[in-house]
Amino acid sequence: MYEGPVQDLIDELGKLPGVGPKSAQRIAFHLLSVPSGDIGRLQGALQRIRDGIQYCIICGTVAAEEKCRICSDPRRDLTAICVVEEPKDVQAVERTREFRGRYHVLGGALDPLRGVGPDQLRIRELLKRVGSVEDGTEVSEVIIATNPNTEGEATATYLLRTLRPFPGLTVSRIASGIPMGGDLEFADEMTLGRALSGRRTL
Structure with a gap:
């Protein structure tokens, strides 16, 4: 356990999906060592998300404009x-x-x-x-x-x-089943069953 803002930062980072205690600690100490400009850009990005992100009016994905780049293409x-x-x-x-x-x-x-x-x-x-x-x-x-x-x-x-x-x-x-490079012996019954039912003619 660290004291003050460092531990607060580690605790908050640890709430992110896929970030465990060790990763949260590594990220926190990395942020302590980066220039203040980098921290400012990170703060700005977080602020823009909090202020509300924009979604494409056609497909509904996150977008910088009214339409995303895919729907505009x-x-x-x-x-x-x-x-x-x-x-x-x-x-x-x-x-x-x-x-x-x-x-x-x-x-x-x-x-x-x-x-x-x-x-x-x-x-x-x-x-x-x-x-x-x-x-x-x-x-x-x-x-x-x-x-x-x-x-x-x-x-x-x-x-x-x-x-x-x-x-x-x-x-x-979309088809689902055995991943490329996978072995049949390690596939569970549901995955193998899906691969068989979704088979295609060669």
């Missing part, structure tokens, strides 16, 4: 929407360089135990996007890329049921 495919839970998931899909459409951020997943129902998510906005025409183009495919856990699966099932009435719309779910 005229080269993106307007016929495809990839539905994700959180803004960080947009970046995960973008890193693959496999998807050239636009995104829709739900703002979470269905979780009745925590009071998160369809009205707490951006599902209504998704239905509005799917049912509208932009620049003479209609959405023809929705890719559901929610997390492969109980909440993510429940959300995917709900979205599939909700999107089914749209004529000519293809609704798909």
